[in-house]
Amino acid sequence: DQEGRIVFSNPASHRIWDGVGIEELGQYRGWRAETGEPIAPDQWPAVRAVRHGETTLNQLVRIQGSDGSEKTLLNSALPIRRADGEILGAIVLNQDVTEREASDAALRQSQEDLQHSRQLDAVGQLAGGIAHDFNNLLTGVLSYCDLLLQELGPGDPLRSDIEQIRHAGKRAAMLTRQLLAFSRRQILQPKVLSLNSVVEGLEPMLRRLLGTGVSLAVELxxxxxxxxxxxxxxxxxxxxxxxxxxDAMPQGGQVTISTANRELDIAQAGGIPAGAYAVLTVRDTGVGMPPxxxxxxxxPFFTTKEPGKGTGLGLSSVYGIVEQSGGRITVESAPGEGATFTIYLRRHAGPEGAQAKKEQRKVLPLGTETxxxxxxxxxxxxxxxxxxxxxxxxxLEARHGMDALRLLEESGRNVDLVLTDVVMPEMDGRELxxxxxxxxxxxxxxxxxxxxEQAITSGGVLPPRTAFLEKPFTVDQLMRLVREVLDE
Structure with a gap:
């Protein structure tokens, strides 16, 4: 009525507003759903209809009651007038659309996640192709550097120049390795392990990386x-x-690494299916990020750092590794509130495996096998x-698979090891x-x-009696892996 009192309300309206009149609307906090702009007590549609004769149709608002619960409403208000125009009261219509809005928001988020995933996959395919060609070139550069270094004496003036070329080649190889990580085209060597063990093993090095201005808290x-x-x-x-x-805390701060078990009853935003997970969280108190x-x-290559301060591949490689491992990663952040990265990995039903330590010999191993x-x-x-x-x-050397088969047939020789490229003309390495x-x-x-990608089988895991040597490789990596496989 004219005084803002409720003359009649149906049960649904009473459940929404608890039967309050316009004078009590101040006990509710409200926002315009589209903009997040707060609604002042005198701006509610019911108040504007009774006091100013204004009509409001289908305004989407969010309200928070005195108990803290939130609802999303479709709110309309129409003034009731006498023939002479005097306002007698108002008709106020409220529809609780909380569940519908939540469902629509989940659908929009799912569509955005799918589009983002497709964009990353497309970039990943491009990145993987570039890395393949680049790694072939780098393999030749690094291998010939190793050959030259073995020929030159310790005091040869050319030695330092060749070592500089080799160092630049290794840096380039690291970039291509990060591209492959993002594109999920790495060979994995999965083991049953505890995330706690990984954190504990890395903790001393992580503290050195953070330096004196940033503290590290570990909660396992x-x-x-x-x-x-x-x-x-x-x-x-x-x-x-x-x-x-x-890097997000130039003035110092704290990094917190934590682990936990987590059960998800329903799928979560970010494409995380329901299930049982072991969760690793890395949280900082840095500058945070806008949406x-x-x-x-x-x-990949996206960075907010100054030119020369970062490649933009660090977090993209994190994303690729987690995805290829069958996990998911999410990020929460806001300006001035730091950032939280959360990694979800499926729990494994089985005990943690022992981590074997390999002894590295200083002298490269030799052999007499074919x-x-x-x-x-x-x-x-x-x-x-x-x-x-x-x-x-x-x-015995061959240019491709068919060439290799002809060579073995014509020579009648047995070989102790096959060292083969994967992508080749006429017959690839897998078919060979x-x-x-x-x-x-x-x-x-x-x-x-x-x-x-061309070398992997199921989930990036190699079959028995099979190893993988990532290009570009050094003489050290080649000789140690050859000896290791032969000695198995």
Whole structure:
């Protein structure tokens, strides 16, 4: 009526407003749903209709009652007038659309997640292709550097120049490795492990990375469930996240690393299915991110740092590693409120495996076995052959799979190891190995490639008696892996 008192209300309206009149509307906090703008007590549609004769149709508002509960309403108010125009009261219509709005918001978020995922996949395919070609070039550069360094004496004036070339090649290789991580084309060596063990093993190094201005707090759940993941890749994830956190706190602050078990009854935003997870969280007290930055934070080459201060590949490689490991990663942040990165990995039903430590010999191992080398890039094939022969091995070389089969048939020789590229003309490395193992299943194989998607089988895991050598490789990596596979 004219006094703002409720003359009649149906049960649904009473449930929404608890039967309050316009004088009591101040006990409710309200916002315009589209803009988030607060609604002042004298701006509610019912008040404007009774006091000013204004009509409001289908205004979407959010309200918070005295008990803290929130609702989303479709709010309309129409004034009731006498024939002479005097306002007698108002008709106020409220429809509770809380569930509908939540469903619509979830659908919009799902659509945005799908679009973002497709964009990242497209960029990942491009990045993986670039990394493949670039890694072939770098393999030749690094291998020939190793050959030259073995020829030169310690005091040769050319030695420092070649070492500079080799150092630049290794830096370029690190960039391509990050591209491959983002594009989810790495070979994984998953083990049953505890995230707690990974954190504890890295903690001393992480404290050194953070320096004196940033403190590190570690909060580990002692009952944390194990996961199946590649420990080396998880270490890279943690290092990248902690370095990102450090850079977000130029004036100092705190990084908190925590672990927990988490059960999700329903799917969550970010494409996280329902299920049981072990969760790793890295939280900082840094400058935070606006929504526009947060939406692009996992894109390769996207960075807010000054030129020369970052490649924009750190967080994109984190995203790729987590996704390839079957997990999900989310980020929460706002300007001035720091950032929280949360990684969800499926729990594994089984005990944590023991981490074997390998002894690295300072002197590169030698051998006398026969190796079949299959590689279509001439520079890579020639340099790899010379490195292997220099360390005592007999090498049979072929340009592709068909060439290798002809060579073995014509020579009648047995080989102790097959060292083959993956992507080659006429017959690729996988088909070659399948044919060789059809006759001799115990064949030992090392795949080498700069584009690992072609080498992987299920989930990026290699079959038995098979190893993977990522291009570009050094003489040290090549010789140690060859010896390791032969000695198995």
């Amino acid at each position: 759940d002692p009952a944390l469930a194990p996961v199946m993941a590649d420990p080396g890749q998880l270490e890279q994830v943690m290092v990248n996240l902690v370095v990102n956190a450090r 526009s930055t947060r939406a692009r934070v996992f894109e 190796i079949l080398l299959v590689e279509d890039e001439t520079a890579v094939r020639n340099s790899a052959r010379r490195l292997l022969e220099r360390h005592g091995y007999t090498v 190995v399948q044919r060789l193992r059809a006759e001799r299943p115990e064949h030992k194989v090392i795949y080498m490639s700069g584009y690992t």
